[in-house]
Amino acid sequence: MPQQTAINKQQLLSAIKKVSEAMKTLKNSSMNEQYPIGLIDIDLWEWPQGVGLYGMYQYFEATADPDVLQYLISWYDRRIAAGLPERNVNTCSPLITLVSLAEKTDNPEYRHICKEWSEWVMNGLIRTGEDRAFQHMITGDANDGQILIDTLFMTVMFLAKAGNYFEKPEYVEEAKRQYLLHIKYLYNKKSGLFYHGWDYNGKHNYGAVHWGRGNAWYTCGAVDFLDTAAMEPGLKEYLLDTLRCQVLALVELQHESGLWHTVLDDPSSYLEASASAAIGYGILKGVRLGYLPAELKNNGMLALQGVLAQINEDGVVQQVSYGTPVGYDAQFYKDIPISPMTYGQSMTQLLLIEALKHVDEQQNTYR
Numbered sequence: 001m002p003q004q005t006a007i008n009k010q011q012l013l014s015a016i017k018k019v020s021e022a023m024k025t026l027k028n029s030s031m032n033e034q035y036p037i038g039l040i041d042i043d044l045w046e047w048p049q050g051v052g053l054y055g056m057y058q059y060f061e062a063t064a065d066p067d068v069l070q071y072l073i074s075w076y077d078r079r080i081a082a083g084l085p086e087r088n089v090n091t092c093s094p095l096i097t098l099v100s101l102a103e104k105t106d107n108p109e110y111r112h113i114c115k116e117w118s119e120w121v122m123n124g125l126i127r128t129g130e131d132r133a134f135q136h137m138i139t140g141d142a143n144d145g146q147i148l149i150d151t152l153f154m155t156v157m158f159l160a161k162a163g164n165y166f167e168k169p170e171y172v173e174e175a176k177r178q179y180l181l182h183i184k185y186l187y188n189k190k191s192g193l194f195y196h197g198w199d200y201n202g203k204h205n206y207g208a209v210h211w212g213r214g215n216a217w218y219t220c221g222a223v224d225f226l227d228t229a230a231m232e233p234g235l236k237e238y239l240l241d242t243l244r245c246q247v248l249a250l251v252e253l254q255h256e257s258g259l260w261h262t263v264l265d266d267p268s269s270y271l272e273a274s275a276s277a278a279i280g281y282g283i284l285k286g287v288r289l290g291y292l293p294a295e296l297k298n299n300g301m302l303a304l305q306g307v308l309a310q311i312n313e314d315g316v317v318q319q320v321s322y323g324t325p326v327g328y329d330a331q332f333y334k335d336i337p338i339s340p341m342t343y344g345q346s347m348t349q350l351l352l353i354e355a356l357k358h359v360d361e362q363q364n365t366y367r
Helices: 009-024 047-063 066-082 095-105 108-123 151-165 169-186 212-228 233-252 273-288 294-308 330-334 342-356
Strands: 146-148 197-199
Touching (some): 009 342, 066 095, 066 108, 151 169, 212 233, 212 342
16 A cells, blocks of 8 residues: 555645635536536535535534535525425435534524425335335436435435434434345445445346445445434444445555545546545544444545545546446446536545544644
């Protein structure tokens, strides 16, 4: 493994600020987007923006900066005034942060929206298969019979948080059940990695591809889910055992740059920053909380260095793959274009903020 460079607190704070400011103004300048709702511009209500706002709220929690809080409030107020989009798995993503804002501000409109949407997740979101998994329905496409690893972050996290906020333990229990279902159908016991999707109709994992960002949804999502959902010991250990097996497989595939390939076990696929940031975050947080072996901190530090190298002078994170539906072969993932994305900014925020918690206070360096 290449030698790791010490990083001081001021470097991290500076990088967090640059990345955060760049995300606030992110616009689509050249890509011809094919989706009904754009995925790049920050001022749209879709899953990339939702993930971006999640990172922004962690930034507020870490710094208590009132300007960050005001930015978030203004964003939601503008989007609510413009009218909310159709309800589906991906458009639930901005609600992960809206629940936190409802609790923080006691805004009745925020509370009402979160209540209505969480009730819809429980009673209106399409279920599929004999075990009633959340179908990965998206804007303009019900995706019949499809479940994706992405759903755990986009919708299941919101459901668990809403269950806590509205004192609905059945919501939290359903969130736990969905975690178990997605592991059941998407975890590859041979590799220790996750497949992107499962099709209940055809009984297959599509191209059986170990997609980088898909795996990152579990690595970063599981450690945050454990913070959110009260967990009985047996279930907690099951989720953590799965995380440990996955991370041990991931570190074997980490590139010397600190990044991971967009198809994790295909070195001919490009290196991808958003997955690398989220995996690095999950590793560092997992080590800090005692979920993962301490020696894996070195891999988290290497990921940090690799992601820092992808932040340009304007604070925009480079080498991020565009939104990615499930594919039938590795080439499909290799052909996904690279573009600045809000989730690239957000996942980098999460990694940088977590790195602050590992700073050596005496020497003011990250080790």
